[in-house]
Amino acid sequence: MKNIQNILLTLFCASLTYAQQTPAPKQSKTVAIVGATAHIGNGEVIQNSTILFTDGKISTIVNTDEIKIKIGSDVEIIYAEGKHVYPGFIIPNSTLGLVEIDAVRATEDDAEIGGMIPHVRSIIAYNTESKIVESMRPNGVLLGQITPRGGRISGTSSIVQFDAWNWEDAIVKEDDGIHMNWPSSYTRGRWWLGEDASLKLNDKYSDQVAEVTSFFNETKAYAEGDKSPTNLPYKATQGLFDGSKKLYIHVDDEKGITDAINFSRENKVKSMVIVGGEEAYKVAGLLKQNNIPVILHRVHSRPDSEDDDYDLPYKTAKLLVDQGVLVALQADGQMERMNSRNLPFYAGTTVAHGLTKEKALELITLNPAKILGIDKDYGTLETGKSATLFISEGDALDMRTNQLTHVFIDGRSVSLETHQTELWHRYDEKYKTEK
């Protein structure tokens, strides 16, 4: 315990000369991490590893017991025996940087008005200076898909890394996908108007689905013509048909998921993803058959109805993984932004409820990288991939041992300091000096 405090204190002192949140400069020197247990992110573990990275890319990752690497004198060596190295965790379907304080309207930039607004882009509103974004890093959450909310078609998301001067710096993949809120199968009455507030079938469901279908038909017809004058929503949607953008359909219930899958197929959408998918486990066969991944509803949530198993949200990931569905985790829901730093613990919970630790790790590393289409560069510790990784004193999926000492994004040594650690140090010091 003391060790950690010392390390953190050292870091604190060393970085006093400049603002904590300042993004790190480009990697200038090769870094070697020696002796750590490397969790590759694809299910494999190397107990005694040597990892080297240069110019932001992993150049070597080997089992030290098998292959001895000679490390040059110009290499910065981090001895990490007994510690653990992980690829940076990835949070998909996130509004980080779009809203700062839930209750303060002026800080809300996550939901634009309008029904079909695929042309609206989240990336330009992404605030790299957000105090909440920086609080992700000490927990190992280093990449995120910044996603607009609201409307039927909410807009276009982009993928960023969490240590940047501005949104352009932050971009990992720009405009990666379009997000759609699938019509709900159920509605409830407006109790404040004296209507019955209990759940019933949404009688406007067919109309709402027809509206989206019509939008897609128009979009496709537009592409065949001279495209003049430019129609921004139609233009923005084209990527779905050539595969340059994915369609993220936000839907939770069994029937809605099935309808959404059929919708995408009928509309020749190249690649679609289910977001939410509380009941996806009931249609796992269909999902697998169509190679459709699921970005799963927040693990730390209450079951949807009182008859559900108490641990249903905890074990849904396992139910899906067991049936061969590609699953990633996310934090959508109440206080989702500040909660996003608990992403590793969501994965930990799936271990308590059936998955192996390495499988659970995939849910926040390789799987989201695959789903978001960034797995060529991110998601695992493999040669040639970005050196976006961190060192933890212990098992990073358990809050008891998730203690980060080093964080690298694209090989850059990233600060672990935040608005929160700054206040901690200030007041910790205050009481120490006063004693």
Added chain:
Amino acid sequence: MIKHYFTILTFLCSLTLFAQDYFPKNDGVISKNTNYTAFTNAKIYVSPTQVIEKGTLLIKDGKVVATGASITIPKNTTIVDVSGKSIYPSFIDIYSDFGIEKPKRQGGGRSAQYDPSRTGYYWNDHVMPENNAIEKFNYDSKKADELIKAGFGVVNTHIQDGIVRGTGTLIALNNDGGNDTRVLDAKSGQYFSFSKSNTSSQSYPTSIMGAMALLRQMYYDADWYAKGNVKTKDLSLEALNSNKSLVQIFEAGSRQNDIRADKVGDLFNIQYVILGGGDEFERIDEVKAMNASMIIPINFPDAYDVENAFLAKNLSLHDMRGWNQKPTNPKVLAENNISFALTTHDLKSPKEFKSNLMRAIKFGLSKDKALEALTLIPAQILGKSDKIGSLKNGTQANFLITSGDIFDEKTTVYENWVQGNKNVIEDINKKDIRGTYEFSLAGESYEMNIKGELSKLKSEVTSNEKTRGSKISYVDDWVNVAFTTQDSTKQEFIRIVANVDDNKNLNGKAMLPNGMETSFFAKSKQTDSEEKKSDEKKADSTAEKVSPLTYPNKAFGFKEIPKPETLLFKNATVWTNEKDGILENTDVLIKNGKIAQIGQNLSVASAKVIDATGKHLTAGVIDEHSHIATSAVNESGQNSSAEVTIEDVVDETDIDIYRNLAGGVTSIQILHGSANPIGGRSAIIKLKWGESAQNLIYKNSPKFIKFALGENVKQSNWGDTETNRFPQTRMGVEQVYIDYFTRAKAYSDLKKSGKPYRKDIEMETLSEILNKERFITCHSYVQSEINMLMKVTEKFNFEVNTFTHILEGYKLADKMAAHGVGGSTFSDWWAYKYEVNDAIPYNAAIMHNAGVTVAINSDDAEMSRRLNQEAAKTIKYGGVSEEEALKFVTLNPAKLLHIDDRVGSIKVGKDADVVLWTDHPLSIYAKAEKTIIEGATYFDLKRDEQMQNEMKAEKSELINDMLKAKNEGLKTQPIKKKEKELMHCDSE
């Protein structure tokens, strides 16, 4: 509707006009009728227990003169021979809004209204004892006809609006009389409910606990007023006091509210008659213990329409069970000797009354009890046994003439007499032509089956085993039938008109499609008596299926409430939270609900041994700040609500209790919300899933009250229009406290002086705080206001017990330690509103290091089931030791709640509230395997799995039964899913 109107013909018998003696008459001469009417040879139910097999009922002037087997009939008597028929007293609906229009809801202003709209009345608009139903009463003959048809002769009506509703009126359903005869009692009772009036938008009370507190305060005030201590006029209290001696009827509307209403009454020695909700059977002992007479609605649910499988999955087990359990409610009440009246209240129409009543009888309600509940008991409740509810001498001549047992499906009710006025429902002389007939026409032989209700007959004509389309009508012994010919494509009809003779044969003529007429004779076939018998047998043997009751009666409820056991945990890693620290390979013995022994190699013959090798045993998790298991969170109608208490509204059926147990939680403090600077009193409970609400609450519970600071109490996030309640700034918050404590001090001094004082529940509560008998848990975020409250309380010579949330506690941890206040905080929440911008997850560690007693709380039904993990975050954020971290959710909250002498650690003599974890208790990988409270196992991982499977089987069986019911043509209702909202401090 119109149809029904005509079905009831009221006969203006000359004997029933009681013109008021002193009224002048200008349209003729005054003629007085002093004749009698006698109904002879009837089976007369004078009362449910007094039945005359062959008797006479003699009436005159709308009243019963005599009933008996052999009574002298005066000469001037009209005699009606009703041999073979039965006579019952007409029913009484004791709970009705007959003839009274419910006031329409008033549109509220843009912002909440805190002050009353009236003067000269009580300070709360929803208290209206000055209202009298008789002043708003308009006889509704449409509705009266419906009720008469359903068998009712008298209704007891009132204005169903507001918390105190004034007096009701007892009305005879006499369509011919005027109010001079119909009104049996202008003030028949005084009425109450927990629902606010539509006539006012006054905010208070916003919750049921507020309504309870309001009623209590009202009674204190009424007493104070009665003693002449109030100089101003209060017409409400005057009316309340003057109606004190009437029967007091309370609309509770559910089992839980029954108990709550009764509890209010008990304090003032008032025994309400309680209108229940039909779910009393779920915990009948508790209902019985009220010792109250009850009024019970019988709006039993139809089977749900479960054909849509997607929608069906949203149906809860609780609702599904209700379908076959709720019809048992009257039976269960009767078996437990609870006196109750039945009512049409909550039915869409009185037309549905009979079928529901039949269902109750089918589900076990005895016919005697059913009759009692419709006659004797309502009359008794109203104190009118001498006037209504029986056919004893001198009672109102309100009675039913039926073909037989009134509670038999096949029985026809012919007449409903009210105050000696005849209402015909079905012609008593009408021959019952239901049955099978044979006839032949043009060489073809036919069979005709006539069935259905006598007033709405149906025919079925068959020939050569083919059914023809047919229609029948039957008026005044004449039958008209039309049926299709053999060639169905032609749309041709054979028409028959026939007279019914005394042998029920049909004599007449038939008109054939070709225009030919021919004579017609159909012979009534004697019903095969053997067939009938076997039919009856069949009906009897199909006992109604009723789902077994569990505690609570929903998913994961127990068939039997867990009992304390003698348990021996072997070889566990024991986190004692005491000097001994963490003990490896240790045995713990639990006996009589207490920790009995801790040591090595323990062995007790009688104990159930649990192998805990590789597992961890800790004290049960305690959540200092919870909002589960309650029907209300905030009373936000005023800036102080010290008069309300969550103990009034504990909801023992909340599924989150079970889910919390699955997270190792054993005790929680249910806190009032943070809508106002001075909130309500807490309930500290153990999560004994299955027990009654009362049994969850700690015995000799330490007294707590919630206070709150900051954005919530100054209504920052309530919308831009909410700017008219003081305080709107942190500056104002301080003044609220100073004001209330100053007044409480004065109140307390006056009380101690022995001089008369107006009892004020709010001031009583605040005095307890001043006297250090009640502790404050204060919702708080920003250092300035935290500091303020400490300074205010110091001025009044007491200390704040706990700051809850306390997210900026780290900024003044030294001051907190000096004040002696504890901090119960979130592990890592922040950024959800402006005042938590500086919230840091290192808060717990810093406060702990400064010597503050620290707890980690949830304020959230989801997080509370992972509180052990939340505690573990303090290891990551600030380097707290594991042993101390676990105390943040066990011993420390116990200390803050002043229950650490009973719970919070594993120590011999303490309550056996323990959790067996599958792994290190601070690890994300640990699951609660067993959660034990006072030696009884309330959660068990294996049993949970078993219950999950059993429930799936039960639901599937119920769905099957409902599909069957639908196929049998029973009514179904659309599926609705009720959802319980996740409650936080801000929940209203």
